[in-house]
Amino acid sequence: MAMRKPIRLQRHRPLRRKLGLPVWADAFLRLFAAIFLVFMVVLIHWSDRDGLIDNHDGVVSFSDVVYFTMISITTTGFGDIAPVSDKARMIEAMIVTPIRFAVIFIFVGTAYNFIIKRSWERFRMSRIQDRLKDHVVVLGFGVSGSEAVAELIARGTSPDCIVVMDNSEDRLQLAEDMGCNIINADATRDESLQDVRIAQAATVLVSAGRDDSSILIVLTVRHLAPEVPITVVVRAPDNELLARQAGATNVINPVRFTGLLLAGSASGMHTADYLSDLASVTGRVQLVEREARPEDIGRSLRELGSGSLGLRLYRDGRAIGYWEDEAQSVQPGDMIVVIRPTPECGPGVL
Template sequence: MFHVKLPGHDAIARQADEHLVTHRVKLPRKVVEHPFRQVAKRVLMALLVLSVTALLVWFDHDGYNDNSDGSVDFLDAWYYATVTLSTTGYGDITPVSDAARLTNIFVITPLRVLFLIILVGTTLEVLTERTREEWRLNRWRSTLRDHTVVVGFGTKGRSAIQTVCATGLKKEQVVVVDPSSKVIDAATAEGYAGVIGDATRSEVLKRAEVHRARKIIIATQRDDTAVLVTLTARQLNKGAKIVAAVREEENAPLLKQSGADAVITSASAAGRLLGLSVLSPAAGMVMEDLIQQGSGLDIIERPVIKAEVGRRPRETDDLVVSVVRGHRVLGYDDPAVGTLELTDRLITIVRATPGSQIAPDVRPLVQE
């Protein structure tokens, strides 16, 4: 067993470990207010209650008796307010007049209850929040099955998630893995679960429940990282469909050898689109339209319907590009196609309807 070290790998791992001390898995949630701001507000409220109590005692200091010197000054008023609200009650300063006792009954006692509610409520909220988060995490892990794991939440990763979710996949069934806590915060803000860490490490992928995933999308920034992630993911899950993106075309065979079912070469694809746009701006415009899912034209994969069985690809209502028969992809004009069969799937170009959701059995084939 060999260990591969890549440039910057240790630094990324150390950075991930720093963020993983308390939050390794983040579930999407709506945070109304920052926790520190909530605590600060409660502390200010407690200080306000304490100040009001001390001022009430100071204004009516003649109605109180101090066992040490008989008089109650400003400091004694704060002291009395502190020991009273905290229910310590040493008894060295006591209300002796009727007015002072009535003030203690109807004003200071409610303030004492409010003070305790603020302090105890803050403590209970912290404890219950932690327990609730643990419960949510355990429940999430126990119910997560056949989900999609996306490694990398950059431009490619975001676009891939949008394309997959257009088929009806719920956001709860998507887990994003990225070494940056800010990126994961952005993912959870959009409704996806996130795992902070280096995806080349098996323990990080295990937190994303990769061994139970149905699809794995690898959209890292570096090709060597994509290779290591593919190797690790394939080792943990033998049956998942793994699709990876690389920048250089020469690295595509290495990714396939590592276990990727499909490899998308971003650099060469962009280069071909640039060249096509130079030779034929109209053709380049059409290709760009196909790439942008959800508007203009879309290329999809769909099953053959009963009315199309026995027909040739050109005889269908849609513009058929290829026919998927078993594990073979045949061109529309391939003589081996003959007539369409019920078990075939068609790759077609259709007019996209903005705002509409793609049927679950229809797969968009091109993503941004």
């Protein structure tokens, strides 16, 4: 995704340059093309002026040709000047008519691109922004980001509540095909994050592909949304502390997690399988975090009223295991991490 990156050495790439034109240049080229086509028709009509008749004075002057060209191209057709010879009529039908369509398409296309399309896009963006609240913002739609979105949707999150920001049109197309809201923008810029209502988001997932870029994004998000939870993916262990200092609520190191799975499989053949089962909605069990419910209050973490298997609770910023004394009585406001079976594999306990 687009972000401020340090200069680095790269392999040889073919020499190229950006082909995009500024708005004023695009409009000028369209206008020049239309004028050129009109000028071509004027020359054609002037060269065959003997095939035209002027019902006013009988003389076809150059100004008459220009006048006839304009009313002909705009399909006005007053009838005061008209082609009368077979040659003039064939020229009008075979040459002037295609040029007339081309000029009309140029002006219609220009009006669409610069007025209708932009106004419609602004209207659509405004409508989407008005509904953005408690949504999930995914900054970076690479391998990790796309897998996270697919898992969120599989767990029941509506794609309408997911906003994906990236600078790759191909990756954004994949996100759009999944039903998500998308935006091609730089996640390190304040205005880009404000466009997706970052302060009203339920959570932010950052996976920029580079640790330095991800940490810079976390800093920007935390500046604009001091209370929103941020989860970031970093790959270097040294950067985990930096990510937390930047404001990340959760830091995920895929390399470290892979190592844990490998170590678990070495100590037991089913450990890694169960961990993968917990992490995915397609497994037989799910690892879920939720707030303590009325039926849980006063109960032990091991015997929750909902029937879930409690593993850990968070109280006043502290993590408390099920074996600790504080976990013998769940209190209002506790956040609980529980294991529950998926609906297909067991009763619908929550």
